[in-house]
Amino acid sequence: MFILSYVVKVVNLMxxxxxxxVLDLTQYWFGPYCTMMLGDLGAxxxxxxxxxxxxDRLADAFLIGAASYTFHQLNLNKKGxxxxxxxxxxxxxxxxxxxxFDVVVQNFRPGTMEKLGLxxxxxxxxxxxxxxxxxxxxxxxxxxxxxxxxxxxxxxxxGHSRLTGDEVDPNGPPIEMAQAYGDxxxxxxxxxxxxxxxxxxxxxxxxxxxxxxxxxxxxxxxxAITGYNLSNLLLWQLKDKYPLGRGFGGxxxxxxxxxxxxxxxxxxLVDSLREYMQIPEISDEKLREKxxxxxxxxxxxxxxxxxxxxxxxxxxxxxxxxxxxxxxxMFIEVEHSLAGRIKVVNFPVKFSETKVEIKKAAPxxxxxxxxxxxxxxxxxxxxxxxxKKENII
Numbered sequence: 001m002f003i004l005s006y007v008v009k010v011v012n013l014m015x016x017x018x019x020x021x022v023l024d025l026t027q028y029w030f031g032p033y034c035t036m037m038l039g040d041l042g043a044x045x046x047x048x049x050x051x052x053x054x055x056d057r058l059a060d061a062f063l064i065g066a067a068s069y070t071f072h073q074l075n076l077n078k079k080g081x082x083x084x085x086x087x088x089x090x091x092x093x094x095x096x097x098x099x100x101f102d103v104v105v106q107n108f109r110p111g112t113m114e115k116l117g118l119x120x121x122x123x124x125x126x127x128x129x130x131x132x133x134x135x136x137x138x139x140x141x142x143x144x145x146x147x148x149x150x151x152x153x154x155x156x157x158x159g160h161s162r163l164t165g166d167e168v169d170p171n172g173p174p175i176e177m178a179q180a181y182g183d184x185x186x187x188x189x190x191x192x193x194x195x196x197x198x199x200x201x202x203x204x205x206x207x208x209x210x211x212x213x214x215x216x217x218x219x220x221x222x223x224a225i226t227g228y229n230l231s232n233l234l235l236w237q238l239k240d241k242y243p244l245g246r247g248f249g250g251x252x253x254x255x256x257x258x259x260x261x262x263x264x265x266x267x268x269l270v271d272s273l274r275e276y277m278q279i280p281e282i283s284d285e286k287l288r289e290k291x292x293x294x295x296x297x298x299x300x301x302x303x304x305x306x307x308x309x310x311x312x313x314x315x316x317x318x319x320x321x322x323x324x325x326x327x328x329x330m331f332i333e334v335e336h337s338l339a340g341r342i343k344v345v346n347f348p349v350k351f352s353e354t355k356v357e358i359k360k361a362a363p364x365x366x367x368x369x370x371x372x373x374x375x376x377x378x379x380x381x382x383x384x385x386x387x388k389k390e391n392i393i
Contacts, residue, residue, distance in 0.1 A: 015042020016297055016354050020198060022103040023094075024048060024248065028056045029180050030152065030214060031135050032074035032106035033187030038103075038194065039077030039355055040347040046097070047078040050085070053365050065364070066340025072362045073344055076334070080363025081372050082393050085116055089392045094118065096377050103194055107135035110145045120209040129207040131197045135190055141214035149214055151182030152253075158182075159225065160220035166236045184216035202339055248273075248282050251313065252291035259313040260291060260299050269308055276306035331333050336361035368392050 024035040032047075039045040049057075060068035084090040090335040092105060093148060095118075098104065103366040104123060106113055113119055113134070120132040134140055137149020143349055147153075155161050155177050165174040190212040197208055219225065224235040247265035254260060274282055277290065291299050296312050303310035314322070322344075332346045339361075347356045375393070387393050 007211065012356065014317075015356070016196075016351075018042035018044075018105065020044070020268070021101040022046065022105060023097055023101050025104065025106035025108070026135065027054045027107065028059065029070065029074060029183035030187050031105055031190075032056070032071075032191040034135065034194070035078065035105050036074050036076055037191040037347070040358065041195075042060070042104075042355075045078040046101075046368075047075060047080045047095075048083050048361060049080065049365065050393060051082045051366070053082075057365070064342070065336050067339070067362060067364075072336070072342060073338070075362035076344060077360050078363055079360075079368035079372060080366065080367040081109075081369040083369075084392050085118070087390075087392050089387060091117060091371070093387075093392070095123075095126055095378070098130060100122050101127070101375055102129070102198070103131045103133065105133045105190070105194070109148060110134070110136055110140050124207065127207070129192060129205065131201065131210065133190055133194050133197075133205045133210040133213045133273070135186070135214075137214045139216060140211045144215075151180035151214070152176055152389045154182035154186070154214035154218045157215055158280060159222050162216060163222070163224055163235060166234070170234075182214055182218055185221050186193045186214045187211060189220075221367055238327060248284070248287070249309075250284060250287070252288055253301050254291055254294060254296045256295040258296040259301075260296060261311050261313055261314050262287065262303060263309045273303075273306050273308050313327070332358050334358055334361040337364055339366070 017038060018242060020038070022033070022038055022043050022045045024036060024045050025049045026032050026035060026047075035045050035047070042157070056074075057067050059070055062069060076243070080207050083093060085094060120134070122129050123132055127260070135143070137154060138144040138147055152161070156174070160181075161174040161176050164177055165172055168175060190210070193210050197210055200218050201207055227235055227238055233241060246269075247270060249262040251259050251261055264273065268281055274280070277286070279286060290302075294302060300310055300312055319325065325331065328350075330348065331343050331345050333341050333343050335341055342361065342376060343359075344358065349356065355371075370381070370384055373384055374381070384393070
C-alpha cells in the first residue's frame with residue numbers, strides 16, 4: 001500500500017508532456033505560440049534559429065534584453081540553439097537531432113523544408129515515430145498553398161474582418177481584429193493536434209504528419225458560416241430579421257467616461273433585470289440612461305446585484321492589476337539573462353493532479369547551443385568551437 005501510494009504521488013508530480021522532445025523551427029506568433037504551450041505542459045522545446053537570429057526577435061521597435069516583448073512571451077520554457085540549415089553540416093546536425101526527438105514543428109512556406117532536404121518523408125526514414133507538424137497560411141495542398149500569409153490574411157479570408165466591421169456598420173469598411181488571433185487560434189489547433197498525434201503514437205507506435213493551415217482554422221472558428229448555410233443570410237441580416245431571443249446588452253459609457261459591457265442572453269436574466277430595475281421592458285435606451293448616471297464601479301456593482309453578466313472594459317494596464325487574475329496566478333515573474341526579472345502571462349489552465357509551470361524565460365540567441373549539442377549528440381567542445389567558427393551554429 002505504501003509503495004502504491006508513493007508511485008501515485010510521483011506520477012502526480014510529473015509534468016504532463018515531460019517525456020516529449022520537440023524541435024521548434026517556427027517563428028513569429030503562429031508556431032511559437034503552439035510550441036510554447038507544449039513547453040508549458042512539460043515538453044522539452046529546442047527553438048532553432050539561424051546564427052544571425054530569427055526575425056521575430058526584432059519584430060517590434062521596443063526591445064528589452066535584445067528581443068521584442070512578443071518574443072519574450074511566446075518563447076517561454078524553450079531552450080535556444082542556432083543552426084545554419086543552409087549548410088550541409090547544419091542539415092546533418094538537424095537530422096542527427098531528429099533521431100532523438102519526438103516532434104518537429106515548422107511554419108515555413110510549403111516547399112521550403114523539401115528544398116532543404118528535410119521533408120516529412122525524409123525525416124520519417126530517419127525516425128519512423130516522428131510527429132511532423134507543418135504550419136502554414138493555406139496548407140500543404142490547394143491552389144493557394146504557396147501564398148504567403150500572416151494573421152490578418154487568414155482573418156480577412158475567413159470572414160472575421162468583415163464580421164467585425166458589420167458589428168459597427170454593415171455598410172462601412174471591414175475592421176481588423178485586435179491582436180493576431182489569426183495566429184493564436186491556429187496555434188491552439190496545432191498544439192491540440194500534436195498532443196492528439198502523440199496519443200495516437202502511444203497506442204500504435206506510429207508517427208504522422210500534421211497539416212495545419214491558418215485559413216482552415218480561422219474558418220472553423222467562424223460560427224456565422226453555418227448560420228449563412230442554413231439561412232442564406234449574412235449574420236447582420238440574420239440578426240435584423242430574427243431579433244427575438246437574443247437577449248440584451250452592449251457597451252455603455254459611464255458617468256466617469258469609462259465603459260462597461262453588459263451581456264445577457266437568456267430570457268430569465270431579462271426578466272430578472274426588468275424586475276430589479278422595476279420597468280416594464282428592457283431597452284438599450286433605458287440601459288444607457290441608467291449606466292450614464294453612475295460611475296464605472298457603481299454600474300458594475302448595480303448589474304451584478306441584479307445577477308446580470310457585466311464587466312468593466314479594461315485596458316491592458318487595468319488587466320495586470322486585477323485582483324482576481326492576480327489571485328489566480330495569471331502573471332508570473334521569470335529571470336532573463338539580459339532583460340533581468342520580467343513579468344509574463346502564465347499558462348491559464350489549472351490541473352488538479354499535474355504541474356504546469358513556467359520554468360524558463362525566452363532564450364537569448366544561441367543560449368543553449370553548446371549544452372544541447374553535448375547532451376543530445378555527445379559532441380566535443382573542440383568540434384562545437386570548430387563549427388561555430390564556420391558559421392554552422
